[in-house]
Amino acid sequence: MTSGDWSGRRVLVTGATGLVGSWLIKDVLARNARVVALVRDPDPQTELYRSGDWRRTSIVQGSLQDYWTLERAINEHGIDTVFHLGAQPIVSVAHRSPLQTFEANIRGTYNLLEACRVHQGTLVKRVVVASSDKAYGTQSHLPYTEDMPLQGRHPYEVSKSCTDLLAMSYHHTYGLPVAIARCGNIFGGGDLNWSRIVPDTVRSCLRGVRPIIRSDGSFLRDYIYVKDVSRAYLRLAEGLDDDRIKGEAFNFSPEHAVSVLDMVTRIQRLMGQEQLVPQILNAAEGEINSQYLDATKARRELGWAPHYGLDEGLAETIAWYRDYAMRDTGGELLMAETAGSGQVA
Numbered sequence: 001m002t003s004g005d006w007s008g009r010r011v012l013v014t015g016a017t018g019l020v021g022s023w024l025i026k027d028v029l030a031r032n033a034r035v036v037a038l039v040r041d042p043d044p045q046t047e048l049y050r051s052g053d054w055r056r057t058s059i060v061q062g063s064l065q066d067y068w069t070l071e072r073a074i075n076e077h078g079i080d081t082v083f084h085l086g087a088q089p090i091v092s093v094a095h096r097s098p099l100q101t102f103e104a105n106i107r108g109t110y111n112l113l114e115a116c117r118v119h120q121g122t123l124v125k126r127v128v129v130a131s132s133d134k135a136y137g138t139q140s141h142l143p144y145t146e147d148m149p150l151q152g153r154h155p156y157e158v159s160k161s162c163t164d165l166l167a168m169s170y171h172h173t174y175g176l177p178v179a180i181a182r183c184g185n186i187f188g189g190g191d192l193n194w195s196r197i198v199p200d201t202v203r204s205c206l207r208g209v210r211p212i213i214r215s216d217g218s219f220l221r222d223y224i225y226v227k228d229v230s231r232a233y234l235r236l237a238e239g240l241d242d243d244r245i246k247g248e249a250f251n252f253s254p255e256h257a258v259s260v261l262d263m264v265t266r267i268q269r270l271m272g273q274e275q276l277v278p279q280i281l282n283a284a285e286g287e288i289n290s291q292y293l294d295a296t297k298a299r300r301e302l303g304w305a306p307h308y309g310l311d312e313g314l315a316e317t318i319a320w321y322r323d324y325a326m327r328d329t330g331g332e333l334l335m336a337e338t339a340g341s342g343q344v345a
Contacts, residue, residue, distance in 0.1 A: 006028060009081055011034065011080075011081045012038065012079040013028070013036070014064060015038070017043055017046040020130065027230045037059055040086075042054075060072070060073040064104055065103055071115040074116065083237070084128065086108060088100060090196075105159035105160065105162070105163055106162045106166070109129070109162070113129075116170075117176055120175075120176055125240070126177050126237050127167075128180075128240070129163065129164075130183075131164050131167075131181060131183075132184075133183065135182060137288070138151070144292070157288070179239070181250055184221055184224055184253055184292060187226065188227065198317060199321070201267045206322070214284045215287060217259065217264075217278070218259055219260045219288075220257040222255075223258055224252065224254055224306065225308040225313030227308060231304075245302075251294060251295050257290070270314055
């Protein structure tokens with residue numbers, strides 16, 4: 001597959017209503033591929049539905065935990081390219097309820113990989129598995145590089161370490177044409193997980209209330225704009241026609257670590273709400289203090305580089321939420337006080 005040549009491809013996206021899934025589907029549709037979207041719960045507030053993109057896709061409703069739903073989606077729709085983005089993505093949720101996270105992230109991954117294995121060659125030609133910097137766990141040196149061991153300790157980290165190891169197992173044992181993408185903290189319009197730092201800080205600024213920081217504010221993170229992530233996944237899928245890419249993991253990062261407090265103050269500055277003093281709770285649980293990635297391998301072997309600077313991505317993100325707040329239902333959800341309005345480190 002050459003860069004940008006997706007005409008006639010049949011693409012399955014799991015996690016289609018999530019932040020990355022919604023924007024990836026936009027990019028795949030723009031390249032004239034046919035998209036099949038796995039959706040657990042149709043939600044009109046998500047970008048997939050809000051944008052109307054769902055009308056241009058084939059929707060398969062079901063969960064990752066149901067193997068036969070995944071097998072049917074691949075077989076009946078003749079899928080040749082799979083983007084496995086579906087997961088329980090919130091660290092605090094995993095900390096409170098590890099079983100739910102293990103079921104979605106571990107069982108869901110091996111179900112998907114097994115369905116791909118059954119149909120590899122005749123149908124499935126390439127599989128991209130979305131992982132996370134959390135798969136590395138705590139390391140003695142930063143930034144993370146792809147040759148570091150996977151040593152998650154807390155539930156969410158362990159679920160991502162397992163995801164990676166399962167993908168590697170299916171490649172090395174069965175020759176499945178799979179590659180793994182590891183990103184840091186992804187942000188962008190359409191993220192309705194209000195426990196995350198960007199959407200909750202934007203919402204706080206729109207309300208005119210103090211942003212909440214659950215950690216002490218000093219944690220260092222990679223922040224990467226969702227449009228750069230979508231293009232990274234597309235580039236990785238295109239690269240899977242090269243045997244050197246199969247079975248490999250790649251970090252995708254702007255390679256510029258930012259503290260949580262700095263991220264909050266950037267958003268405040270862009271929204272003209274610098275007078276709001278962040279409320280620092282210093283109560284984060286199950287969080288790694290600092291995480292950031294080295295993306296040399298992706299730059300060298302895939303020719304990938306981010307197109308968006310941090311402030312540029314944040315400006316587009318803020319514009320999305322402003323537009324969302326102007327709509328009746330979205331405005332009520334965005335402006336209402338909700339029990340889930342905590343803050344991720």
